[in-house]
Amino acid sequence: MKSDYLVCYDIADERRLSRVYQFMKGRGLHLQYSVFYCRLTWNELVRIEESLCSIIDEKEDDVRIYPLPSGWKVVVLGCGDRLPEGADIYI
Helix, strand or coil: CCEEEEEEEECCCHHHHHHHHHHHHCCCEEEECCEEEEEECHHHHHHHHHHHHHHCCCCCCEEEEEECCCCCCCCCCCCCCCCCCCCCCCC
């Protein structure tokens, strides 16, 4: 069963930042500069965690993976234009 997650990161080194971005763009929807929406199985989540740990420097970088509740709604304010499937926009 797949669940929804937000993967957010703050990477101190440009080279590692580029590697994290390249890795994540194949696994989720790029919502903002360092934020990806992902729909993952438990095994996919574990593989992403392991891969990110091998890319980042745990003393300098910060990666957070937030589970999203089922049935969530997205509210977009401003110029955002890319939304995950099933998201609603309230104007």
